Amino acid sequence: MPVRVVCYGLGPIGVGIARMAASRSNVAIVGAIDIDPQKAGQSLAVLLGSSAPALSADILVSNDAAETLASAKPDVVLHATSSSLAAVRDQLVQIAGAGAHVISTCEELSFPWTAQPQLAADLDAAARQHGVALMGTGINPGYAMDALPLMLTAPCAAVRSVRVLRVVDAAQRRGPLQRKVGAGLTPEQFEAKVHAGSVRHVGLPESLHMLATGLGWQLDRSDNMIAAVLAEQPYTTEFVQVAAGQVAGVRQVARGFIGEREVLSLELRMYVGAPDPQDTVDIEGDPPVHMRITGGLHGDVATAAIAVNAIPSVMRAAPGLASMRDVPLVHFFR
Amino acid sequence: MPVRVVCYGLGPIGVGIARMAASRSNVAIVGAIDIDPQKAGQSLAVLLGSSAPALSADILVSNDAAETLASAKPDVVLHATSSSLAAVRDQLVQIAGAGAHVISTCEELSFPWTAQPQLAADLDAAARQHGVALMGTGINPGYAMDALPLMLTAPCAAVRSVRVLRVVDAAQRRGPLQRKVGAGLTPEQFEAKVHAGSVRHVGLPESLHMLATGLGWQLDRSDNMIAAVLAEQPYTTEFVQVAAGQVAGVRQVARGFIGEREVLSLELRMYVGAPDPQDTVDIEGDPPVHMRITGGLHGDVATAAIAVNAIPSVMRAAPGLASMRDVPLVHFFR
Numbered sequence: 089m090p091v092r093v094v095c096y097g098l099g100p101i102g103v104g105i106a107r108m109a110a111s112r113s114n115v116a117i118v119g120a121i122d123i124d125p126q127k128a129g130q131s132l133a134v135l136l137g138s139s140a141p142a143l144s145a146d147i148l149v150s151n152d153a154a155e156t157l158a159s160a161k162p163d164v165v166l167h168a169t170s171s172s173l174a175a176v177r178d179q180l181v182q183i184a185g186a187g188a189h190v191i192s193t194c195e196e197l198s199f200p201w202t203a204q205p206q207l208a209a210d211l212d213a214a215a216r217q218h219g220v221a222l223m224g225t226g227i228n229p230g231y232a233m234d235a236l237p238l239m240l241t242a243p244c245a246a247v248r249s250v251r252v253l254r255v256v257d258a259a260q261r262r263g264p265l266q267r268k269v270g271a272g273l274t275p276e277q278f279e280a281k282v283h284a285g286s287v288r289h290v291g292l293p294e295s296l297h298m299l300a301t302g303l304g305w306q307l308d309r310s311d312n313m314i315a316a317v318l319a320e321q322p323y324t325t326e327f328v329q330v331a332a333g334q335v336a337g338v339r340q341v342a343r344g345f346i347g348e349r350e351v352l353s354l355e356l357r358m359y360v361g362a363p364d365p366q367d368t369v370d371i372e373g374d375p376p377v378h379m380r381i382t383g384g385l386h387g388d389v390a391t392a393a394i395a396v397n398a399i400p401s402v403m404r405a406a407p408g409l410a411s412m413r414d415v416p417l418v419h420f421f422r
Numbered sequence: 423m424p425v426r427v428v429c430y431g432l433g434p435i436g437v438g439i440a441r442m443a444a445s446r447s448n449v450a451i452v453g454a455i456d457i458d459p460q461k462a463g464q465s466l467a468v469l470l471g472s473s474a475p476a477l478s479a480d481i482l483v484s485n486d487a488a489e490t491l492a493s494a495k496p497d498v499v500l501h502a503t504s505s506s507l508a509a510v511r512d513q514l515v516q517i518a519g520a521g522a523h524v525i526s527t528c529e530e531l532s533f534p535w536t537a538q539p540q541l542a543a544d545l546d547a548a549a550r551q552h553g554v555a556l557m558g559t560g561i562n563p564g565y566a567m568d569a570l571p572l573m574l575t576a577p578c579a580a581v582r583s584v585r586v587l588r589v590v591d592a593a594q595r596r597g598p599l600q601r602k603v604g605a606g607l608t609p610e611q612f613e614a615k616v617h618a619g620s621v622r623h624v625g626l627p628e629s630l631h632m633l634a635t636g637l638g639w640q641l642d643r644s645d646n647m648i649a650a651v652l653a654e655q656p657y658t659t660e661f662v663q664v665a666a667g668q669v670a671g672v673r674q675v676a677r678g679f680i681g682e683r684e685v686l687s688l689e690l691r692m693y694v695g696a697p698d699p700q701d702t703v704d705i706e707g708d709p710p711v712h713m714r715i716t717g718g719l720h721g722d723v724a725t726a727a728i729a730v731n732a733i734p735s736v737m738r739a740a741p742g743l744a745s746m747r748d749v750p751l752v753h754f755f756r
Contacts, residue, residue: 108579114638227577239573241754242731243561243724245442304448304756373754375720379713386709390577397576404748406738414738417747420575420707422638 091399094119094162094188096179097169098127098135098149100264101193104392105166107136110143112396113422119160120149153179157186164399167192171290173200173207180222184214189402190222191395195291197224199234199411202297212409221405225398225412227390228254229291233354234298235412237369240377247303247373251353252295254367256384258337259360263327265388269337270316271360272328278316278335288314292342292354299352300344302413307344307352314340317359325360336360397421424450425733428496428522430513431503432456432469432483434598435527438726439500441470444477446730447756453494454483487513491520498733501526505624507534507541514556518548523736524556525729529625531558533568533745536631546743555739559732559746561724562588563625567688568632569746571703574711581637581707585687586629588701590718592671593694597661599722603671604650605694606662612650612669622648626676626688633686634678636747641686643679648672651693659694670694731755 093115095106102122109115120132127135128151133143150156157165165183170176173196180197183190200208215222224230233252241247258266270278270287281287293312300307319336322329330336337359344352365384371377401415412418427449429440436456443449454466461469462485467477484490491499499517504510507530514531517524534542549556558564567586575581592600604612604621615621627646634641653670656663664670671693678686699718705711735749746752 111579231576235751236573238753239570239751242565242728242752243719244731244754245445245723245727247754302751302753302755375723376717377719378716380716382712382714383710385577385711389579389709393579394576397578404740413751413753415750417569417573417636417749417751418576419572419636419747420578420581421636 090114090116091403092116092118092161092163093399094121094156094160094165096121096153096165096167096183098122098124099168100262101391102168103136104388105168105395106132108392108396109166110136115396115399117143117147118162119156120147121151121153121156122149123151125151153182157183157188162188164189164191164402166395167194169194171195173197173204177207177211180211181214184218184220184222187218187220189220191398191402192224193226193391193395194224195226195229196294198226198229198291199294199298202301203293208409216408219407221402221407221410221415223398223402223405223410223412223415225394227385227387227394228356229295230412231390231394232367232385233292233356234295238299238302238413240369240379241303241371241373244371244373244375244377247371249351249372250299251370252355252368254356254384255362255365256358256387257360257362257365258358259323259325262388266325266328266360269358270335271337272330273335275316275318275335282314287338289338289340289356289358292340292356295354296342296344296352298411298413305346305351308347309345310343312340312342314338317357319361323361328360330360337362393420394418424448425737426450426452426495426497427733428453428455428490428494428499430455430487430499430501430517432458432461433502434596435725436502437470438722439502439729440466442726442730443500444470449730449733451477451481452496453490454481455485455487455490456483457485459485487516491517491522496522498523498525498736500729501528505529507531507538511541511545514545515548518552518554518556521552521554523554525732525736526558527560527725527729528558529560529563530628532560532563532625533628533632536635537627542743550742553741555736555741555744555749557732557736557739557744557746557749559728561719561721561728562690563629564746565724565728566701566719567626567690568629572633572636572747574703574713575637575705575707577711578705578707578709581705583685583706584633585704586689586702588690588718589696589699590692590721591694591696591699592692593657593659596722600659600662600694603692604669605671606664607669609650609652609669616648621672623672623674623690623692626674626690629688630676630678630686632745632747639680639685641678642681644677646674646676648674651691653695657695662694664694671696727754728752
C-alpha cells in the first residue's frame with residue numbers, strides 16, 4: 089500500500105515536493121492545500137504540469153485544511169508554507185490533530201528547542217498526544233550543515249571543532265533565489281533589505297544548535313553574521329544583471345564558542361559567480377575528518393528530495409517533535 | 423546517570439572499545455567478559471593500561487557471561503568476539519535475555535537479513551521478546567561503505583548507481599592488520615590463505631545488501647571478489663617486509679547488478695603503501711553526489727568510536743534487530 093500524502097503549501101518549494109512525491113510509486117498524493125485564491129480549486133495535476141504523470145486528475149487544491157485533512161486521511165503531510173515557526177504553529181497542531189505525521193520545510197522547525205523552547209514544547213506535546221512525529225527538514229537547515237556533519241563525527245573518539253563551508257553559485261539556481269540573496273542590488277539597497285529582514289538565510293542558528301546539542305556541547309556564546317559579497321566584475325545571468333561593485337549575493341557565518349574557543353563555524357556563501365561550489369566539513373578531532381562534496385548539493389532539488397525521502401523515517405520515528413538526528417537514517421527510496 | 427556498560431570480548435578491537443568507553447563521562451563500565459583464560463580474573467583497568475584512568479579498579483574480567491550480566495545489570499553490552507554471526511548467536515541471545523541492548527562489531531551482524539535470514543529472524547525475536555535493540559556496526563561494515571553512502575542519497579530525487587571506494591594504507595595501521603591483508607606473503611601463499619578463508623574482509627556483502635535494501639533495489643545478481651595487490655617495489659613497515667613481487671595487501675570488490683547494469687560497486691583497497699588513502703562515494707543520480715574524505719577514515723579508532731557513539735542511538739531504537747539505517751543518527755557524544 090502506498091503512503092497517503094497531502095501536500096500543504098504549493099509555492100515553488102511545495103510544488104517541487106509535490107512533483108517529486110508524485111513520481112514515487114510508493115507514495116500516493118491524496119490531497120493538496122494552499123490558501124492562495126489563485127490556486128484553490130485548481131487541479132493539482134494541472135498545477136504541477138506534465139512532470140507529474142502519476143497524479144490522479146481529480147485532486148483539487150483546497151484552501152480548507154481541516155476539511156482536506158479529515159476527508160483525505162493522510163499518513164503524512166508534506167508541509168511547505170513558511171520559514172517562521174510562529175507562523176506555522178497552528179497549521180502543524182492542526183495536522184497533528186488529524187493524526188498525520190508532518191514533514192515540514194519550515195526552517196525554524198529543523199531544531200527549535202534552543203531558540204524557541206516553548207513553541208517546541210507545545211508542538212512536541214501535540215504530536216505525542218496524537219501519536220505522530222513532526223519534523224522540519226530540507227537541505228539547509230536539516231542536512232548539509234547539521235545532520236551530515238553530525239554523522240561525520242561518528243568515527244571520532246574526540247571532537248574539538250567542526251567547520252562547515254557551503255558554497256552555492258547562485259547563477260546556477262532559479263531566479264527567486266538570485267533575487268533573495270540580493271544579486272544586482274547596490275550595497276545600500278542590500279543593507280536596507282537586511283535591516284528589513286527580507287535578505288537573510290533562515291536556519292543557520294538552528295543548524296548550529298543541532299550540532300552543539302548533538303555533540304553535548306554547552307555553548308557560552310554564538311553569533312550569526314550576514315554580509316554582502318560585491319561583484320568584482322560584471323555578471324549576467326538569465327535573471328539578473330550585476331555590475332561591478334554591486335551585490336552578487338551573501339556570505340553568512342554562524343559561530344559557536346566554548347570560552348574563547350571557536351568550536352563551531354558554519355559558513356554559507358551564496359552568490360552569482362561563486363567559484364568552486366562545494367559542501368565541505370572539517371572536523372578537528374581524533375581522528376580528524378575532512379569531507380568534501382565537489383560541486384555541492386543542489387539546494388532546490390535536494391530540499392524536495394529530502395522532504396520526500398524522509399517519509400519512511402518519520403513514519404517509523406517515535407511520536408513527538410523530532411529533528412533529523414532523532415529519526416532513522418534518511419536516504420533515497422524508490 | 424551514566425549508561426551502564428559491559429564490555430564483552432577483549433581482543434584488540436574490544437580493548438579499543440573498552441578504552442574509549444572508559445574515557446566517556448556519560449558511560450560507566452560495570453563489567454567485562456572474555457573467555458580467554460589469560461584474561462579471566464585480571465583487573466580490567468590493568469588490562470586496558472593507563473589510557474583508561476576513569477575505570478574502577480575492582481572490575482575483574484570474567485569468563486562467566488551469565489553471572490556477569492546478572493550481577494552487573496548493564497544497559498548496553500559492547501560486544502566484540504567474532505566476525506561470524508553463527509558463532510556469536512548464542513552470546514547475543516543470552517545478552518538480550520539479560521535485558522541489555524547490544525552493540526556488536528560482528529561484521530555479519532551489520533546487515534544479516536539477506537545472507538542469513540533465519541539467524542536474523544531468531545535474533546530479532548529474542549530482542550523483541552526482551553524489549554532490547556541489537557545492532558552490528560563498525561567502520562566497515564556499518565558506516566564507510568553502507569550507512570554513509572546511504573545518507574548521501576538523501577538529497578537525490580533519483581539514484582541510478584552508487585560506487586564506493588575505500589583506500590587504506592595498511593602501512594599506517596597495526597601489525598595484525600598488515601598480516602591479515604597478507605602483506606609479505608608470496609602470491610602462492612596468499613592464494614592458499616584465501617582458499618582457507620584466513621585472508622578475507624568480512625562484511626562487503628553485508629554493506630552491499632544494506633545499500634540495495636535501503637534504496638529499494640532488488641538485485642538480480644551480486645558478486646564478491648578478492649585479489650592480491652603485488653608490491654611493485656620493496657616496502658618495509660614496522661611489522662613486515664615486502665619484497666617486490668610479493669603481496670602488499672588486498673583489493674576486494676563487491677558488485678550488485680539489476681539486469682546487466684552494475685548499480686552498486688564497493689571497492690576496498692587495503693595494502694601497505696596504498697597511495698592516496700580515501701573514502702569516496704560517487705552517486706550517479708539526480709542530482710549526482712561526489713563525496714570524498716581525504717586521507718580516509720581511520721579504521722581501528724573509528725570502529726571503536728562508532729560502537730561507543732552508537733550507545734544513545736541503540737538505547738532509543740525500537741526493540742528488535744536493527745542496522746545502522748534503523749536507529750537515530752549515530753554521532754559523537756561527550
